[in-house]
Amino acid sequence: GPYSLGDELRAPGRPLCAPLDRFAPGYEVRVADERDRPVADGETGEIQVRGYPVTPGLHKMERADYFTADGYYHTGDLGLVEGNRIHFVGRNGDMIKTAGSNVSPAEVEMEMQALDGVHSAYVVGLPDQERGQLVVAAVVPREGATLDFDEVQKQLRGRLSAYKVPRAYVSISRADVPMLISNKVARRQIATMLAERLGRAA
Incomplete structure (x- = not known):
């Protein structure tokens, strides 16, 4: 690829996603907003990189389309700043925009x-006239568990900012989770399924 970053994975008590805090020599890394300005601690933005290991350009592509004016490469990856650490939280295209704020499905799912009682969770955004998108979740319970979604929501409010907490939940089985040929979760199909079960537009 045009760049590579690496770090050891860890499993803290409350993981976000694998943190990046030690980079290979030659890299400069920042997390920036839509105007390529570094974001503050606790905020999410695009991970941008520059340095001699980064490709100088992309074949048959205009450099200005993929690099900032000061030479950082637009990775399209999103990171949350936590002190000297950057937590990978997803891809730009996966972000949910609700009430003027960005929500990373990966952060909420973690x-x-x-x-x-939660085996896995899949968070998507559905169209909403008031908020732009409504944060909703499909949840696979652990075997033998019965989930109380009022309690799930209460616990999430203690872990996440209010706008990130899903407004609606649907319990599904592992067999209900749609997969792509690439063995990745088919998020568009999950959004369609949730829209149907919740009686909303996808």
């Missing part, structure tokens, strides 16, 4: 999967 917090949900840390809760008792």
